[in-house]
Amino acid sequence: MNLEFSADDIAFRDEVRAFIAEAYPAHLRGKMEEGEELSKEDYLAWHRILAAKGWVAPGWPVEYGGPGWTATQRYIWSEELARADTIPILPFGINMVGPVIYTFGTPEQKARFLPPSLSGDIWWCQGYSEPGAGSDLASLRTRAERDGDFYIVNGQKTWTTLGQHADWGFFLVRTDPAAKPQEGISFLLIDMKTPGITVRPIITLGGEHEVNEVWLENVKVPVENRIFHENKGWTCAKFLLAHERTGIAGVARSKRGIERIKAMARAEAGDDGQPLIRDPDFARKIVELEIDLKALEFTELRTLASESAGKGPGPESSLLKIKGTEIQQRITELALEAAGHYGAPYFRGINQDGNAFPIGPDYSRRVAPTYFNMRKTSIYGGSNEIQRNIIAKMVLGL
Amino acid sequence: MDFNFTEEQSMLRDALARYLADRYDFETRRGITRTDAGWQPAVWRAFAEELGILGAAFSEAHGGLGGGAVENMIVMEELGKALVIEPYLETVVVGGGFLKHAGGAAADALIGQIIAGTATCAFAHAEPQGRYNLADLKTTATRDGAGWRLSGHKAVVTAAPWASHLIVTARTGGGQRERDGVSVFLVEKGAAGLTTRDYPTVDGRRASEVYLENVAVGAEALLGNEGNGLPLVERVVDEATAALCAEASGCLKKLHEGTLDYARQRKQFGTPIASFQVLQHRMVDMFMAAEQAVSMTYMATLNLDAEARERAIAVSSAKAFIGKACQSVGQSAIQIHGGMGMTDELAIGHYFKRATLIEGLYGSVAYHLRRCEALSLADAA
Numbered sequence: 001m002n003l004e005f006s007a008d009d010i011a012f013r014d015e016v017r018a019f020i021a022e023a024y025p026a027h028l029r030g031k032m033e034e035g036e037e038l039s040k041e042d043y044l045a046w047h048r049i050l051a052a053k054g055w056v057a058p059g060w061p062v063e064y065g066g067p068g069w070t071a072t073q074r075y076i077w078s079e080e081l082a083r084a085d086t087i088p089i090l091p092f093g094i095n096m097v098g099p100v101i102y103t104f105g106t107p108e109q110k111a112r113f114l115p116p117s118l119s120g121d122i123w124w125c126q127g128y129s130e131p132g133a134g135s136d137l138a139s140l141r142t143r144a145e146r147d148g149d150f151y152i153v154n155g156q157k158t159w160t161t162l163g164q165h166a167d168w169g170f171f172l173v174r175t176d177p178a179a180k181p182q183e184g185i186s187f188l189l190i191d192m193k194t195p196g197i198t199v200r201p202i203i204t205l206g207g208e209h210e211v212n213e214v215w216l217e218n219v220k221v222p223v224e225n226r227i228f229h230e231n232k233g234w235t236c237a238k239f240l241l242a243h244e245r246t247g248i249a250g251v252a253r254s255k256r257g258i259e260r261i262k263a264m265a266r267a268e269a270g271d272d273g274q275p276l277i278r279d280p281d282f283a284r285k286i287v288e289l290e291i292d293l294k295a296l297e298f299t300e301l302r303t304l305a306s307e308s309a310g311k312g313p314g315p316e317s318s319l320l321k322i323k324g325t326e327i328q329q330r331i332t333e334l335a336l337e338a339a340g341h342y343g344a345p346y347f348r349g350i351n352q353d354g355n356a357f358p359i360g361p362d363y364s365r366r367v368a369p370t371y372f373n374m375r376k377t378s379i380y381g382g383s384n385e386i387q388r389n390i391i392a393k394m395v396l397g398l
Numbered sequence: 399m400d401f402n403f404t405e406e407q408s409m410l411r412d413a414l415a416r417y418l419a420d421r422y423d424f425e426t427r428r429g430i431t432r433t434d435a436g437w438q439p440a441v442w443r444a445f446a447e448e449l450g451i452l453g454a455a456f457s458e459a460h461g462g463l464g465g466g467a468v469e470n471m472i473v474m475e476e477l478g479k480a481l482v483i484e485p486y487l488e489t490v491v492v493g494g495g496f497l498k499h500a501g502g503a504a505a506d507a508l509i510g511q512i513i514a515g516t517a518t519c520a521f522a523h524a525e526p527q528g529r530y531n532l533a534d535l536k537t538t539a540t541r542d543g544a545g546w547r548l549s550g551h552k553a554v555v556t557a558a559p560w561a562s563h564l565i566v567t568a569r570t571g572g573g574q575r576e577r578d579g580v581s582v583f584l585v586e587k588g589a590a591g592l593t594t595r596d597y598p599t600v601d602g603r604r605a606s607e608v609y610l611e612n613v614a615v616g617a618e619a620l621l622g623n624e625g626n627g628l629p630l631v632e633r634v635v636d637e638a639t640a641a642l643c644a645e646a647s648g649c650l651k652k653l654h655e656g657t658l659d660y661a662r663q664r665k666q667f668g669t670p671i672a673s674f675q676v677l678q679h680r681m682v683d684m685f686m687a688a689e690q691a692v693s694m695t696y697m698a699t700l701n702l703d704a705e706a707r708e709r710a711i712a713v714s715s716a717k718a719f720i721g722k723a724c725q726s727v728g729q730s731a732i733q734i735h736g737g738m739g740m741t742d743e744l745a746i747g748h749y750f751k752r753a754t755l756i757e758g759l760y761g762s763v764a765y766h767l768r769r770c771e772a773l774s775l776a777d778a779a
C-alpha cells in the first residue's frame with residue numbers, strides 16, 4: 001500500500017497539465033468560475049479539441065477510440081481538468097450511450113454512431129424519464145409499435161437535459177405492454193429531426209433552460225436503430241446506469257469548489273471587518289467540508305483500485321453518488337453564505353456583457369441560482385433515497 | 399398567559415387571507431414579477447382602503463387601529479403564505495417602526511401617509527463592506543446649516559425601487575463599526591444627489607443600490623438623537639426580524655403543506671410516495687420545524703417590548719432557529735417533489751427561494767447565533 005504516484009504517472013500528469021494549459025480555449029476561461037450558462041458552441045469547442053487529441057473518451061477501449069489509459073491515469077486526467085476548471089465533457093455520448101453501443105451494438109451501429117459521438121458531430125440526449133416514470137423508471141409508457149421495418153413511437157419524455165441542442169437521443173420505449181415492466185422495454189436511437197418530435201423547454205429555479213419535455217407523435221424509427229434485442233432494453237439501461245455513476249462523486253470539481261469558497265472568504269469581510277476566512281464559524285464549516293471530501297476521495301480511490309483489479313463498479317458506487325452530491329450541495333450553501341447581501345441580486349438577462357457597472361463582486365453573481373440549481377443533484381441519476389435503497393438491498397442485504 | 403387572538407385580530411387575519419386567496423394567486427404574482435414595475439400599486443391601495451391593514455399596527459392617535467407587533471405578526475404570516483411582494487415589512491414594520499419610536503411632527507405626518515397607502519419606505523442600512531453589522535457604516539452625514547448632507551453607498555436595499563422614502567443610517571461621528579456616532583435619517587427618494595440602480599432579486603422582489611452624493615436634508619430629517627441612533631436601529635431591526643420570522647412561518651407552512659399534498663398524490667412503484675417511510679419521517683421533520691417556527695415567532699414577538707438585551711436574545715434565538723428551518727424545510731420540499739420541485743412552474747420552488755433569502759435577511763444563522771452567544775453567555779464567562 002502506498003499513496004505515491006509512480007514516475008510514469010507524474011510524467012503523465014505533467015503532460016496533460018501542459019496540454020490543458022495550452023489547448024484550452026482562452027474565451028472559455030472564467031466561464032465556469034462565474035457559473036455562467038454554457039452555449040452549445042462552448043461545449044463543442046472543448047469537446048472537439050479533445051477529440052482531435054484522442055482524449056475525449058478516456059474510458060473507451062482503444063479499438064473504439066479510447067486513449068488506453070490506466071485507471072490511475074484517468075483519475076489524474078479528471079483531477080487536472082477540474083484543477084483547470086474546464087468545461088465538463090457532456091456525458092450523454094461519451095459516458096452513456098457510447099459504452100452501450102460498443103458493448104451491445106452491431107458492427108454497423110458501432111461504425112455509424114461511435115465516430116461522430118467522439119468527434120462531437122452527434123450531440124446526444126437521454127430520453128428515459130417520463131411524467132409518470134421517474135424513480136420507477138421501469139413503469140415507462142412511451143410506446144413503440146412495430147410496423148414493417150419501422151417502429152412507430154408515441155409518448156412523452158421529460159427532464160431531457162439539453163435536448164434543445166440534441167441531434168440524436170437514446171430512448172427507452174415499451175415494445176411489449178403485456179410483459180412484466182422490465183421485460184417489455186427496448187433501447188432505441190432516434191434522430192431528433194424525425195417528424196413528430198416536439199421539444200419544449202422546462203425552465204428551472206435559477207431561470208435556466210437546461211431541461212425539456214420531448215413529445216413523440218407517430219415518430220417513425222427504423223428497426224436498425226434498436227440497440228440489442230427487442231424487449232431487452234433494460235439490460236442496456238442497467239449497464240448504462242453503472243457507467244453513469246462513474247465520476248459522479250465529482251471529487252476533483254468539489255476540491256475546486258472549496259478553493260473558490262476560500263477565495264471568497266478571503267475577499268469578504270465578516271461582521272467584525274476581518275476577512276471571513278478568519279471567522280471561526282465559517283472556517284470550521286470549510287474544514288468540515290474538506291474532511292468529508294477527503295473521506296469521499298479515499299473511498300473513490302479504493303473503488304478505483306478494485307476496479308483496476310478487475311471488479312466492475314458495484315452498488316458501492318451509490319455511496320459515491322450520495323456523498324458526492326451532498327458535498328456539491330454544501331459547497332453551494334457555503335458560497336451563498338459567504339456572499340452575504342450580494343447573494344440576492346438576480347442578474348439573468350441583465351448586463352450580460354458583464355462589465356458595465358456591476359453590482360457586487362463577480363464571485364457573488366450566481367451563487368443563489370447555483371444553490372437552487374444544484375438541488376437537482378440529489379434528485380437525478382437515481383435520487384439519493386433510491387441510492388440508499390440500493391445500498392440497503394444490494395450491499396447490506398436488507 | 400394567553401396565546402389567543404382577539405376578535406379584531408382574528409378578523410384582520412381572515413379578511414387578509416380571503417383577499418389574498420381571491421386576488422393574489424400564484425400565477426398573478428408570477429406575471430407581476432415580470433412587469434417593469436414588479437409590484438401592484440393597486441394591491442397596495444386595496445391594503446390601505448379596502449382592508450385597512452396598513453393602519454393595523456399604528457395607534458389610534460396616529461389614525462391607526464391601535465395594534466402593534468402582534469398585528470404585524472398576523473399580517474406578515476399571511477403575506478408569507480401568499481408570497482406577497484409588496485413592501486409591508488419595509489413600509490409598516492421598518493418605516494413605521496422608526497417613525498413611531500422617533501416621534502415628531504414630520505414622523506407623524508408620514509405615518510398618516512403610510513396608513514393611507516400614499517407613502518412607501520425602504521431601509522437603506524447595509525453597506526457593501528459591512529455584512530450584517532449594523533454599525534459598520536461608511537456613509538456619512540455632516541452638518542450643513544440647520545440640516546445635513548449625506549454621502550455613501552447602500553447595498554441591496556430591498557423594495558427601494560417602489561419606495562417614496564428611504565430610512566438611511568449614517569455616521570455623524572465615531573469610526574467605522576463604532577457603536578457611537580450612528581444617526582438615522584428620513585430621505586425622500588427624489589432628493590437631489592440620490593441615485594439608485596434597480597434590479598430584481600432571486601425571490602422575485604426588487605432592490606436597489608443606493609448612492610448618496612451630498613444629499614441635502616433638513617433638520618427634521620434626523621430620526622431620534624444625533625449620534626446615538628444605534629439602539630433605535632437595533633430595536634427596529636429586531637421588530638423587523640420578528641416580522642420576518644412571521645413571514646417565514648407562513649412560507650414554511652406552505653412548504654410543508656404543499657409537500658404533503660404532492661406526496662399524497664404522486665405515485666411511483668404503484669403507490670403514493672407518501673407511503674415511503676423515509677419520506678414520511680422527513681415530512682414529519684418539516685412539520686415539526688414549521689410548528690416550532692410559529693412558536694419561536696410568538697416568543698420573539700411577545701418579547702419586543704422587553705428591555706434591550708432580553709429582546710435581542712429572544713429575536714436572535716428565533717431568527718437563528720427559523721433560518722435553519724428555512725434551509726432544511728425548503729430543501730426537503732424540493733427533494734420530495736423530485737424533478738417537479740426544480741421547475742419554475744410550481745409555486746413550491748418560489749417558496750423555497752423566498753425562504754432562502756429570508757435566511758440571510760437581517761442576519762444569517764451564524765450572525766444570530768453569535769449575537770445570542772455574546773449576550774447570553776456574557777455572564778457565564
Ligand SMILES: Cc1cc2nc3c(=O)[nH]c(=O)nc-3n(C[C@H](O)[C@H](O)[C@H](O)COP(=O)(O)OP(=O)(O)OC[C@H]3O[C@@H](n4cnc5c(N)ncnc54)[C@H](O)[C@@H]3O)c2cc1C
Nearest residue numbers: 126128129134135159161376380383385674733734736737
Ligand atoms: C435537472 C434534471 C435533469 C435531468 N436530466 C434527465 C435526462 O437528461 N434524461 C432523463 O431521462 N431524465 C433526466 N432527469 C430525470 C431524473 O432522472 C428524475 O427526476 C429522477 O429519476 C426522479 O424522478 P422524479 O423526478 O419523477 O421524482 P419521483 O420519482 O416522483 O420522486 C419524488 C421523491 O420521492 C422519492 N422516492 C421515490 N421512490 C422512492 C422509494 N421507493 N423510496 C423512497 N423514496 C422514494 C424520491 O427520492 C424523491 O425524493 C433529470 C432530472 C433533473 C431534475
